[in-house]
Amino acid sequence: MIPVQFDYVRATSLNDALKTLAGGDGTKVIAGGHSLIPLLRFRLAQPAKLLDIAGIKELSGISEYKRGLRIGAATTYRDILDSALVRDRYQVMMDATSGIGDVQVRNRGTIGGGVAHADPAADMPGVLLALGASFNLRSKRGKRVVAARDFFQGTFATALAEDELLIDMVVPPLPRGGASAYVSIEQAASGYALAGAAVVVKCSRKTVTECSLALTGLSDRAFLAEAAAKLLVGTKADPDTLQRVGAAAVEGIEITGDIHAPAEYRRHLAAVVVGRAIRAAIDRV
Amino acid sequence: MKRSVSLSINGRAHSVDVEPRALLVQVLRDDLYLTGTHIGCDTSQCGACTVLLDGRATKSCTTLAVQAEGHEITTIEGLAQGGELHPMQNAFWEKHGLQCGFCTPGMILSCIDLLESNPDPSEAEIRHAIEGNLCRCTGYQNIVSAVQAAAVAMRGAPVRTTA
Amino acid sequence: MSTLFGSSIKRREDPRLITGKGTFVDDVSLAGMVYAGILRSPYAHAKIKKIDATAARGLSGVLAVYTGADLTDALIPVPCAWNLPNADLKLPPHPHLAVEKVRYVGDGVAMVIAESRAIVRDALDLIDVDYEPLKAVVNPEAALKPGAPVLHADVAGNQAFKWVVAGGDADGAFAKAEVKVALTIKQNRLLPTAMEPRAAVASYNAGTGQLTLWATSQNPHIHRFLCSVMLKLPEHRVRIISPDVGGGFGSKIPAYADEALVAFASMKLGRPVKWTEDRSENYKATIHGRDHVQYVELCGTKAGQITGIRTTVYAGLGAYASTAGPGVPTILHGLMYSGAYTIPNIHGTIYGAYTTTTPVDAYRGAGRPEATYLIERLVDTFARELGADPVEVRRKNFIPQDKFPYTVATGITYDSGNYEGTLDKALGMLDYKGFRAEQAKALKQGRFLGVGVCTYTEICGLGPSQVAGAIGFGGGLYDSAIVRVYPTGMVRVYIGTKPHGQGEETTFAQIVADEFGYPVESVEIVSGDTDNTPQGWGTYGSRTTAVGGTAVKIAAQRVKEKAKKLAAHLLEANERDLEWKDGKFMVRGSPDKAKGFAELALMANVAWNMPAGLEPGLEATAFFDPSNFVYPFGAHLCTVEVDAETGQVKILRYIAVDDCGNVINPMIVDGQVHGGVIQGIGEALQEIAIYDDDGQLLTGTMMDYAVPKASQMPHLELARTVTPSPVNPMGVKGVGETGTIAAAATVVNAVCDALAPLGIRHIDKPLTPATVWAAIQRAKGGAA
Known part of the structure; x- marks a missing residue:
């Protein structure tokens, strides 16, 4: 319950934060702390120093950007749920966010914190993958843009370098006339996804013309299922097709098994949530 | 190393010397003797430690005291005003929304946060909103009734969240 | 003049609890108080080769580090207080801190006393223990098999006891029975999870020789007695204060090593000492519940008359016999094998087994849920075998209202009852016939609806002290x-x-x-x-x-x-x-x-x-001192829909009609039923403590042990009938456990009813989506 001793500094500006991170002394970034503090309490993380970025204004907030969205890394899940922009355009993100943790976690937890933590069963990575988001990273060394698909690299592993800070996530607009949805089956205790599917679709006369599909909770990271998404294009998403898409989505994926869901069950659930998410998205078109 | 932290709790300023690793709930309980905020788990599941941070339900066991500096904190002790119970406290009493009372402070504060953003929640919305507060005694049914009763009472009066 | 008896007045304990003015043990602070922490074994079974606490003792702010060797002369081992007779009960010593060997993950190995909680935590990390791991055994049936690792040198084969309950001639009944059904049932191990973890504050005054111990206790006088024994203090110099207690559900009955350790430290150091569990510590160090492997069978006539029940039960006691451990799976379990029915022939053999797990003791219902569940599952299985309506089979076997007081084959005498009354009321609330029609229609659309019924009675209001003596309970009642x-x-x-x-x-x-x-x-x-x-x-x-x-x-x-x-x-x-x-x-x-x-x-x-x-x-x-126990009863009904695609169970309606005699405060009684039923539903659908083969607790935090959340649980529909008890002048019975006793059977019966068309006869609880889905796959594969 009690972390090891560490030092704590509050960043006064973005520049200040990047300077601290450049120190290279094992500093961990904290915003809401809802991914990090549980690890600290069990002493699974033992950083020498915490850098609190919650007060840096330019890291928070949701704004319209190139007809899509720009979401600051320190934006809380609560702010996402309260955002009219998200509600009007990105149902997939609303679906997922309303199921993240609980009210208290959503009040304090930040999207950037969750993404940088890269829990393999977290909901948001799948959503950002399906939406084709890109992440702006910065360090004293410079800026770079990393696509969501390149960002998640394994269990608790991302493209972020030690001295880098996740600044914001840029989400492109949905295809015109497109719709989206997220469906997951949750582990009863933790609320994390046993299997979750994020879907963006576009239809023309009931036929799917575009599809993006990402899954989470199944393996060491959230992933895009591009081949499966292609199978859907050109179909009317009939039950047989959905079954094929669901099976294709996890083809070649090493599925995690645990006390809550053996791998065989998770594989099956993946197909179920893929089918249900596609149906839900199409119903919203 | 301890450092001095200024915390605004229930409308009063407190200055406490804490280690950066001190959780807000420990400082509330052990340093300020505000023992109405409880600790029921160590994985941010149970919500017994819930306080309001700038009016929003927050798990004080998943918040460092140093993070809380500059924010308005309301604990269960700050809800009743001039001997008058907050409508949510009253509703929990009226509807038998508590048994052992251990989860109750956190539960009440979460429910206040709920009505702040949704003054007329359905049963399903109430149940979803208190997912982060575990109660082992009541089976939640009377807590739902209490929130419904408080919603009626609070719609008739201005909502008050910080003391 | 109107009476308060029978009136739903608001609770008088609430004003302090809703304003944060309650006093729980961890809220108690005394001048000069220091803190205790207990280092717990990470191994289920291991020899302790060496403990090096030098670094911990050297940490600034640490007052003392104690190990088992420091205590052997100072403390009497943790006693078991239920000396079950006629069972060849073996009670090996339970040291306060392990000496030579640890026997479960969570077994205490060392205690640190320091000036702050944080220093205690830091010091625990500095204690170096050299373990030699031994083989673990977590399943009670496996623990009794030849070749199983032996926990206690003086308990060969790990058998704590063998206890038999018998009435009539069960073997005879089975030999000539027209119909026989059998089930193998696993009673999932449960974590009581009182929201307040255990805590203790001890303050010893060497001048007066007086120990004051604030403790999270359901029974402070039992703790006074047992603490005086463990600490070798005269009982009149031990004062236990149990202030507001944040739930217990049985887990705060036992005397634990920890409270005595804290008192010991206060006596040694002359300072008040506080200790409070973390939740993950609670899940390892506070008792667990249930954990039976049951082989059960029922026989009867083609006309639906039940003529006999036979059981062989393996009950896990954990590594040591906890305070009431031996009595729970025997007296509180086997004596209830007749349920609400006239079953003339009963035979049960209960084996208690030591396993390398956290000790098991009373958890809400304590033995009775495990009895009700096996009876009610058997009755449903019997009805299905006959092709009869499970409601009608129950009706046929009820103890008739005019036969009370009624002595069942196990020898106990039920005080009063009207089982038809609660059943009729519950069926009326549901519209049972209507639901059966809806169920048949849904099945044609490929949807699986089910209805579960449980008609229970239970033994509570413990009880006559003379009986307590006869059954080996180490106190009065x-x-x-x-x-x-x-x-x-x-x-x-x-x-x-x-x-x-x-x-x-x-x-x-x-x-x-x-x-x-x-x-x-x-x-x-x-x-x-x-x-x-x-x-x-x-x-x-x-x-x-x-x-x-x-x-x-x-x-x-x-x-x-x-x-x-x-x-x-x-x-x-x-x-x-x-x-x-x-x-x-x-x-x-x-x-x-x-x-x-x-x-x-x-x-x-x-x-x-x-x-x-x-x-x-x-x-x-x-x-x-009552002349008898009391026997509340009732009928619970539940309807469910099973999503065959995911295995998820949705409770559509849950109806509980209970009879606990006269009611003093209906609002409070309803609250007890609400909480009890939800705990039973948790047991049926999602709660289980899981150990791996090495004895590691895989559900060691609330991230993995699924305490029911509001969003997961249904709205309950309650009603009552009133059949006063003749045992006490107010005609009251008990209602703290009825909900839990009834609910698990009700829900599992409903799910098995829903899945019967697939050929599924029984699924062990908890009916998690993964478990239900796997059962459906097996059934589809033709191997139900």
Whole structure:
């Protein structure tokens, strides 16, 4: 319950934060702390120093950007749920966010914190993958843009370098006339996804013309299922097709098994949530 | 190393010397003797430690005291005003929304946060909103009734969240 | 005059609890207080080769580090208090801190005392223990097999006991039975999860030799007795204070090593010492519940008459026998094998096994849920075998209303019952026939609906002390109250039991206020401090109202009898001519000649004018020892829909019709049922403590152990019938555990009913989506 001793500094500006991170002394970034503090309490993380970025204004907030969205890394899940922009355009993100943790976690937890933590069963990575988001990273060394698909690299592993800070996530607009949805089956205790599917679709006369599909909770990271998404294009998403898409989505994926869901069950659930998410998205078109 | 932290709790300023690793709930309980905020788990599941941070339900066991500096904190002790119970406290009493009372402070504060953003929640919305507060005694049914009763009472009066 | 008895008045304990002014043990702070932490074994079974605490002792702020070797002479091992007779019970020593060997993950190895909680935590990391791991055994049946790793050198084969319950001729009944059904049932191990973890604050005064121990206890007098034994202190110098307690569900009955360790440290160091569990520590170090492997069978006639039940049960006790451990799977379980039915032939063999796991003891229902579940599952299986309606099979076998008191084959006598009454009411609330039609229609659309029924009775209101002695329970089972009336007429009632959420500060005040014609505000109920409360035996086994409440009632009546004598004296009237009306004793026919209770309280306490032979003061003590247990009963119904695609179970409706005799406060009784049922549904659908083969607890935090959340649980529909108990003057029974006892069977019956068309006969709880889905796959594969 009690972390090891560490030092704590509050960043006064973005520049200040990047300077601290450049120190290279094992500093961990904290915003809401809802991914990090549980690890600290069990002493699974033992950083020498915490850098609190919650007060840096330019890291928070949701704004319209190139007809899509720009979401600051320190934006809380609560702010996402309260955002009219998200509600009007990105149902997939609303679906997922309303199921993240609980009210208290959503009040304090930040999207950037969750993404940088890269829990393999977290909901948001799948959503950002399906939406084709890109992440702006910065360090004293410079800026770079990393696509969501390149960002998640394994269990608790991302493209972020030690001295880098996740600044914001840029989400492109949905295809015109497109719709989206997220469906997951949750582990009863933790609320994390046993299997979750994020879907963006576009239809023309009931036929799917575009599809993006990402899954989470199944393996060491959230992933895009591009081949499966292609199978859907050109179909009317009939039950047989959905079954094929669901099976294709996890083809070649090493599925995690645990006390809550053996791998065989998770594989099956993946197909179920893929089918249900596609149906839900199409119903919203 | 301890450092001095200024915390605004229930409308009063407190200055406490804490280690950066001190959780807000420990400082509330052990340093300020505000023992109405409880600790029921160590994985941010149970919500017994819930306080309001700038009016929003927050798990004080998943918040460092140093993070809380500059924010308005309301604990269960700050809800009743001039001997008058907050409508949510009253509703929990009226509807038998508590048994052992251990989860109750956190539960009440979460429910206040709920009505702040949704003054007329359905049963399903109430149940979803208190997912982060575990109660082992009541089976939640009377807590739902209490929130419904408080919603009626609070719609008739201005909502008050910080003391 | 209207009575408070039967009235849903608001609870009197609530104002402090809803304002944060309650006092739980961890809220207690004393001058000079230091903190304790216990290093717990990460191995299920290992030899301790060496403990090096040098670095921990050297940390600034650390006062002491103790290991098992420091305690062997100072402390008597942790006792088991249920000396089950006729069972060849083996009780190996349970040291406060492990010596030589650890026997479960969580077994205490060392204790640190330091100036702050944080230093304690840091110091625990600095203790270096060299373990030699041994093989673990977590399944109670496996523990009894030859070749299983042996936990205790003096308990060969790990068998703690073998206990038999028998009545009639079960073997004979099975030999000539027309129909036989059998099931293998796993009773999932559960984590009680009182929201308040355990805590203790000990303060020893070497000058007076007095130990004060604030403890999270359901039964402070039992803790006083057992702590005095463990600490070798005279019992009159041990004071236990159990303040507000944040739920127990059985987990705060036992005497644990930890509380005695904290007291030991205070005695050694001369400082008050506080210890509080973390939740993950609670999940390892506080008792677990259930954990049976049951082989059960039922026989009967083709016409649906049940003629016999046979069981072989392997009950896991964990690494050591906890306080009530041996009694739970035997006395509280096997004696209930007749359920609500006239089953003439019963035979059960219960084996208690030591396993390398956390000790198992009473968890809400304690033995009775495990009995009800196996009976109700068997009855459903029997009905399905016959192709009969499970409701009608139950009806056919009910103990008839006019046969009470009724002695069942296991030898116990049920006090009162009307099983048809609760069943009929529940069926009416559901529209059972209507649901069956809906179910058939849904099945045609490929949807799986089911209805589950459970008609239970249970043994509670523990119980006659003479029986306690006969069954090896290491204490009495009476309870007690002192009703003390102050000069101004205000009343304090000191009780031997210890409410911790059940609302007796309210219901007991209702009893007393009625007796004195008072508003309830004039009566305060005091509990938890052994220095001012009379000897009592605590809150468990749904006994507090039936036993403790009756003591309160009798004490209040004694006070009133004395007041009446004084009233007669003051009114210069014959006692026989007085009547009690509107809160006054008045001379019959002369309403102006009257004395109110408050005035009599003053006159008794100042004693200016007492009649000859009547002592001053106005108080009375009562000890009530019931003549029998009480047997609440009821019918629970549940409808479900199973999503065959995911295995998810959705409860559509849950109906509970209970009969707990007369009801003092209906609101509070409903609350008990709500909580009990939800715990039972948790047991049925999602709660399970899982160990791997190495004895590691895989559900060691709330991230993995699924305590029910509001969003996962249904709205419950409640009703009652009232069949008073003849065992106590108020006609009350108990209601703390009925919900849990009934709910698990009700829900599992419903799910098995829904899936019966797939050929599924039984699925072990908890019915998690993964488990249900796997069962459906097996059934589809043709191997149900």
